[in-house]
């Protein structure tokens with residue numbers, strides 16, 4: 001009979017080497033979420049709303065209120081909302097919006113796509129149209145972008 005113990009040890013070592021996915025500059029975080037067939041078109045889309053204090057404030061109200069983004073992404077946008085029980089989320093952690101590498105890697109079109117489609121296999125669900133209208137989604141994204149500002 002084969003001894004599977006060495007194989008189990010190897011598997012445990014592999015798992016131990018997987019870093020938490022919210023770390024900055026983690027290639028898994030930067031990997032595009034939009035499917036390859038759509039990404040060129042999606043990346044061209046820009047936010048139709050200007051980054052005025054009024055729009056950002058409307059986005060903040062949605063983020064903290066009816067769209068409950070705060071529950072997972074946190075009031076500080078760092079991706080560990082107060083409602084998250086450690087170990088309760090299956091899959092990757094909510095995105096850390098203060099990660100400058102991630103902010104630079106994504107266009108507005110990609111963020112909007114996520115709000116429409118969610119991120120398959122993770123806790124990030126689609127919010128348009130059930131929770132947010134498209135206009136509200138653009139407002140909330142202005143607030144998400146504000147976490148990347150100094």
Ligand code: HEC
Pocket residue numbers: 029033063067068069070071072073092093094095106110111114115119122123124125127140141144
């Ligand atoms: C139930 C928890 C949960 C809630 C509520 C939630 N998110 Fe997320 N979000 C996640 C997780 C988990 C990820 C990471 C998904 C991944 O790695 O693909 C994520 C990722 C994202 C991303 C990054 C996708 C990318 O391209 O890297 C954006 C943008 C985002 N969320 C915006 C929002 C907004 C805006 C709201 C509120 C309308 C919201 N999320 C509500 C859990 C949540």
